[in-house]
Structures are given as C-alpha cells and as structure tokens.
Amino acid sequence: MLSIIGATDETYKWALFDRRPLQRWSVGRVTLLGDACHPMLPFMGQGGAQAIEDGATLKGCLLKLSNDIPAALQLYEKLRLPRASRLQGMSATNKTRFHMLDGPAQRERDAEMARGATDWSPTAIAWLFAHDAELIEVQSMSALPPKADINDWPHRRLADGNYDGLKSRRNRDVGWFHRCTSMW
Numbered sequence: 001m002l003s004i005i006g007a008t009d010e011t012y013k014w015a016l017f018d019r020r021p022l023q024r025w026s027v028g029r030v031t032l033l034g035d036a037c038h039p040m041l042p043f044m045g046q047g048g049a050q051a052i053e054d055g056a057t058l059k060g061c062l063l064k065l066s067n068d069i070p071a072a073l074q075l076y077e078k079l080r081l082p083r084a085s086r087l088q089g090m091s092a093t094n095k096t097r098f099h100m101l102d103g104p105a106q107r108e109r110d111a112e113m114a115r116g117a118t119d120w121s122p123t124a125i126a127w128l129f130a131h132d133a134e135l136i137e138v139q140s141m142s143a144l145p146p147k148a149d150i151n152d153w154p155h156r157r158l159a160d161g162n163y164d165g166l167k168s169r170r171n172r173d174v175g176w177f178h179r180c181t182s183m184w
C-alpha cells in the first residue's frame, strides 16, 4: 500500500459530503435523480449504483404512464425514494462503523462480522442486490412504507443520530475543508 501511494506524483485530500434524505424528489413535471436527490457517503458503495437504478425505474415509469408525466414522476419517487433513503442512512452509519478506534465497540463489531450477521452478509444484503429496478409493479408499492413514514425508518433515525454527532464537529470539519481548498 505504501509503495502504491509512493508511486503517485501528487495526492489530494478531498472532503466527502452527504445529506439527510429528502421528503420528495418530484414536483409536477420536474424530478431529480442520483446525487442531486440522494447524495450518500461511499461506505455502502451504492451512490452510483442507485443513480443507475433511478434511471432504469424512471424510464419504466415514463413508459408506463406516458400520458401523465406528473403521475409517472410521482410513481418513480414512490418506488425509489425509500430505497435510496435507506441506503443514505446505512452509508452514514457505516461511516462510524468502519472507522472505530480499538476498544469494546470495535470488538463487538468484529464479533458481529465474524458471526456473518452483518448488513453485508449475502443473506442480509439480498434485498439490495436482488432488486430489479426495471420492474415497475404498481402492486409492489403496497410493500413500501407510505411517504409519511419515511421519517420513522430505523435507518433514517440512525442517520440522524450520526448527523447529530457531526454537528459538534462541524466547525472543525469546515475549518479543515477551508484549509484544504485554500492550498489549491
């Protein structure tokens, strides 16, 4: 690893940003996709993947409801927003989980990983990789939480918890970001 880093001519520090899940993506004939509506930290490796899924679902919704664009965009939002929000929350949670200092919490995490009971075990993560974003099943909407419930999702609460922790560090992080940018 050191020799790979040593072989680079120049290295940069780059800040990673995300945000809390949005309540809506679509208004009338306008909608958002990708990082514009669900930026997430890279700790689930899903930011780009979710943008691609958005595109596949958006195409399907527009084909299905081609006579009513606002309805197509509402359907797109209803199918996509809960899944992307969940991944925003999980990615934010992994920010802490992947960067623990040695100690009891780290040992508990390692024991959980050794049991294969973590989010990234093949069984637990099947909901993520078995998903078919092109399948526009109106019936499947009943399996999704209604929009009003998104705030109550455990993953949303976890993400909010992370953000509350970040608030106290915000000034330090912003200061670090300005120091980095002022060097360029």
Ligand SMILES: Cc1cc2nc3c(=O)[nH]c(=O)nc-3n(C[C@H](O)[C@H](O)[C@H](O)COP(=O)(O)OP(=O)(O)OC[C@H]3O[C@@H](n4cnc5c(N)ncnc54)[C@H](O)[C@@H]3O)c2cc1C
Pocket (backbone or CB within 6 Å): 016, 033, 034, 035, 036, 042, 045, 046, 047, 048, 049, 050, 051
């Ligand atoms: C370190 C890191 C690791 C990552 N690892 C993964 C991974 O393993 N797997 C994964 O799926 N994702 C990963 N991602 C996330 C992924 O890169 C992003 O989620 C993805 O690129 C978002 O795509 P997007 O098209 O929504 O936005 P972007 O890729 O940001 O595209 C937006 C484009 O719009 C352009 N633009 C902005 N403003 C204007 C304007 N006014 N006019 C015209 N053009 C404009 C920008 O220049 C840019 O080209 C990672 C991200 C980071 C930072």
